[in-house]
Structure formats: C-alpha cells, structure tokens
Amino acid sequence: MTDLTTRYLGLELPHPVVASAGPLTRDADGVRALADGGAAAIVLHSLFEEQIRQESARDILLEERNEEFYAESLSFFPEAGRKHEPISHRYLSLLERAAAAVDVPVIASLNGSDLGGWTSFARRMQDAGAAALELNIYLVTGDVKSRAREVEDRHVEIVRAVTSEVDIPVAVKLSPTCPPSARWRCVWTRRAPTVSCSSTGGPSPTSTSSRSRCRADSD
Numbered sequence: 001m002t003d004l005t006t007r008y009l010g011l012e013l014p015h016p017v018v019a020s021a022g023p024l025t026r027d028a029d030g031v032r033a034l035a036d037g038g039a040a041a042i043v044l045h046s047l048f049e050e051q052i053r054q055e056s057a058r059d060i061l062l063e064e065r066n067e068e069f070y071a072e073s074l075s076f077f078p079e080a081g082r083k084h085e086p087i088s089h090r091y092l093s094l095l096e097r098a099a100a101a102v103d104v105p106v107i108a109s110l111n112g113s114d115l116g117g118w119t120s121f122a123r124r125m126q127d128a129g130a131a132a133l134e135l136n137i138y139l140v141t142g143d144v145k146s147r148a149r150e151v152e153d154r155h156v157e158i159v160r161a162v163t164s165e166v167d168i169p170v171a172v173k174l175s176p177t178c179p180p181s182a183r184w185r186c187v188w189t190r191r192a193p194t195v196s197c198s199s200t201g202g203p204s205p206t207s208t209s210s211r212s213r214c215r216a217d218s219d
Helices: 027-035 049-066 085-101 117-127 148-163 182-186 211-217
Strands: 007-009 012-014 042-046 105-113 132-136 172-173 195-199
Touching: 007 211, 012 105, 012 182, 027 042, 027 085, 042 085, 049 117, 085 105, 085 117, 105 117, 105 172, 105 195, 117 132, 117 148, 148 172
Parallel strands: 042 105, 105 132, 132 172, 172 195
Antiparallel strands: 007 012
16 A cells, blocks of 8 residues: 655654645534544644734723722722633634644644734644644735845744744745745744745745755745
C-alpha cells in the first residue's frame, strides 16, 4: 500500500488531506465529524484583528465611563453592556474543545494587516491547544505614495510580532498584492519552528518549511 505520510508545518500527518475552514469547523461536533471522516488535520475559521480591536475598545470605554467613581463604592459593579460572550472568548472556547475532542492537529487562524496588541492573541491560541497557527496578512495598500519597502516592512513586522509570541509552527498566507521580496523576508525572519508562505487568491500557493522550496514556489 502506498505510503501517504507527509509533513505539513513540521507536523507528521498520515496523509496530505487537511480540512480547511468551513461550516463544519464552527463547532466542536463538526470538527469531530471531520476527524472521524479521515481529515489528517483541521483548520479553524479566522479570528480577525478588527474583532479583537473592537472588543478592546469596548473594554476601554467601559473603564472610562466609570473611572470617576469613588473607590469606596465596593458594592458597585459597572454594567458590561454585553448580551453575548465576546467573539474572542468563543473562539478560544471552540479551539480548546476542538483540540480536546480529536486526535488530529487543530490549526488556529489569525487574520490581520496592522501592528498592535492583537498579535499577542497568538499566545492565547497556543495555550488553548492550537497545534499550529495560520497567519493571514491581507494588506492592500491604498496610498499610491507608499514605497514597496514600506509594504514589505509591514509584513515582516507582523510576522515577527506573531512568531515571537508562540512556539508552535506558523504558516504565513500573503495577499496577491504582496511584493515577491517580502515572501523571502517573511521566511528569513521566522522564529517559530516553521513559517510557510502562500499567496491567498494567487496562482502559486506554497506550504513548506524550507527556504529553497519557498523561493521556488514563490517564483
């Protein structure tokens, strides 16, 4: 029988069939169904930078509204104004339950295009049980005066910020508008065991931990 064993992001997989994000990865039961169906690994849907920033902004607003109250008001608790559990909490809860429910690697996904505190959320994903992290950087520069080097630097800074937070493998997915040289630099600045580059929406996806392979596939 043909040996289909392969490696993806440094993870040993019995075969190369990986379930990507979709309706079934929205809950633990769906993740379990994918694993039972034979998926060698499962990628969850993305948590977006905007969602994390929005929750942080709400927390800051809550603090500012009540910062003038006297400290003696120990029995007073400000109303959070939330009817539902925060999206980030729901994501971490799903990740934790999914990782505990299956024996295959569960890969978390983080999507952003700017620097900020949201990058530290990668550590919380790792702590929740993520076997690896998919970092989606979809950066489309609208300023015609921006230099290619500035765009490259933004990509590299995001990769550095995220990989410095985790010890698990990181896959970096780049937008079609990303300068080719930025792909090189994203690999060279890796700090996690694996950083792979691919072009979301582009014709030549890459998934490798080797610099030479990344160069060949990016060309």
